[in-house]
Amino acid sequence: MNSQSNTMTIAFIHHHGLVEQYLHEAFARRCSVIHWGSDEWGLYNVKSNASILKLLERTAVVPSFILHCSDRLLPHDLNRVAIPTVCLLVDVFVGLPSRLRWAMLFDYLCVTLALFQFSRERVTRKSFVCLLLLAQAFLKQQIKKKKGVSKLDGWEQSKVIFSDAEHVLFRGLLKSFG
Amino acid sequence: MNEWWRWHDPKEMAQVYRRSKIVVNISRDDYPQDANMRVFEAMAGGALLITGLPTELTELGFQEGKHFVGYHDEREIEDLVRYYLEHPQERLCIAEAARDLVLKEHTYDRRAETIIETVQQHNGEFFAPARQWDNEKVGLTYLRYYCSCCLLDCAFEELAQLRRLGYRAAMKGFPLVLRAFAVRLKASL
Numbered sequence: 248m249n250s251q252s253n254t255m256t257i258a259f260i261h262h263h264g265l266v267e268q269y270l271h272e273a274f275a276r277r278c279s280v281i282h283w284g285s286d287e288w289g290l291y292n293v294k295s296n297a298s299i300l301k302l303l304e305r306t307a308v309v310p311s312f313i314l315h316c317s318d319r320l321l322p323h324d325l326n327r328v329a330i331p332t333v334c335l336l337v338d339v340f341v342g343l344p345s346r347l348r349w350a351m352l353f354d355y356l357c358v359t360l361a362l363f364q365f366s367r368e369r370v371t372r373k374s375f376v377c378l379l380l381l382a383q384a385f386l387k388q389q390i391k392k393k394k395g396v397s398k399l400d401g402w403e404q405s406k407v408i409f410s411d412a413e414h415v416l417f418r419g420l421l422k423s424f425g
Numbered sequence: 426m427n428e429w430w431r432w433h434d435p436k437e438m439a440q441v442y443r444r445s446k447i448v449v450n451i452s453r454d455d456y457p458q459d460a461n462m463r464v465f466e467a468m469a470g471g472a473l474l475i476t477g478l479p480t481e482l483t484e485l486g487f488q489e490g491k492h493f494v495g496y497h498d499e500r501e502i503e504d505l506v507r508y509y510l511e512h513p514q515e516r517l518c519i520a521e522a523a524r525d526l527v528l529k530e531h532t533y534d535r536r537a538e539t540i541i542e543t544v545q546q547h548n549g550e551f552f553a554p555a556r557q558w559d560n561e562k563v564g565l566t567y568l569r570y571y572c573s574c575c576l577l578d579c580a581f582e583e584l585a586q587l588r589r590l591g592y593r594a595a596m597k598g599f600p601l602v603l604r605a606f607a608v609r610l611k612a613s614l
Contacts (some may be wrong), residue, residue: 255541257541269533270533270536270537272533273532273533273534273536273537274537274541276534276537277534277537277538277541278541294579295571295574295576295578295579296567296571296576296579296582296583311544311549312544312549314540318574319574319576321567321570321571323567325553325555326553326555326556326558326563327556330549331544331547331549331550331551332553333540333544335540342573345569345573348566348569349566349567349569349570351553351554351555351566352553352555352563352566352567353553353555354550354551354552354553354556355543355544355547355552357540357543
């Protein structure tokens with residue numbers, strides 16, 4: 248591993264999910280990680296459409312790149328930020344065309360593939376300039392334990408809930424159209 | 426034998442893999458060669474993997490007979506399982522080779538390294554197609570994301586921004602918001 252990475256800082260935007268958590272831990276072993284995500288782990292809470300430029304204003308260190316892996320949070324101004332942005336799509340069998348559309352906001356696209364060949368064909372057809380295809384991975388630290396292996400890979404998807412806090416359609420539209 | 430009739434949480438699944446001598450992978454019908462998460466879990470857990478052929482595992486450096494055992498027809502599975510239960514040395518040899526390869530090449534640490542190295546190789550160049558787009562196209566892309574995630578608050582804010590760009594832009598986004606609302610409504614019923 249390049250020793251340069253030890254001095255790096257990565258801004259990692261992610262929501263809850265085992266894959267994201269494992270990746271976060273893996274990055275944290277290599278460099279500093281700023282986390283922008285939900286507050287479910289008691290971490291820094293960010294609004295789903297917060298401006299990346301404003302988030303960067305609050306950080307003490309300018310990250311080397313921004314890594315995004317979230318179905319709940321897509322910061323604004325990704326197309327204007329002067330830091331490389333990386334989109335990581337995990338298990339993208341469902342809704343791949345839609346994901347590839349918004350992935351174009353990012354400089355780099357990494358796809359962790361469950362359906363390797365299938366996804367590769369669909370992803371490469373989109374002609375991303377910098378595309379990295381990764382096969383599934385495994386959490387080494389956990390499986391090496393002799394007893395009481397506690398975590399395995401997986402993907403959690405939260406159920407859509409129509410909460411009271413959400414705007415109803417026309418109240419939202421009223422707001423939109425002023 | 427796995428208790429297939431009930432759901433296992435990840436912690437339990439790890440224990441199942443650790444206890445298993447053999448894990449049989451039958452991938453989804455519409456993509457039988459799938460190198461899914463289960464095959465990595467099985468091999469990392471130290472079990473012998475028996476999986477369908479052809480498999481994408483061969484593209485990733487795994488060899489049949491060395492790291493896993495393959496079958497062409499599901500009717501072969503029973504005989505294969507019986508054979509490898511009766512020949513523990515052969516089973517352990519394959520399982521150990523697979524485990525070594527998975528732990529060496531297919532961990533999250535390796536994936537993190539690969540991502541970091543890729544960005545470093547390009548010296549932080551900007552490649553995003555959206556950096557060349559106009560505001561309307563960028564706004565609609567954000568709107569699609571918020572709508573697909575049913576983040577209605579954000580979708581309405583985005584629609585308001587598109588409205589500031591002009592009614593034409595807002596009207597393009599309007600059907601997306603309507604659809605997201607319908608999805609949210611349906612899910613809540």
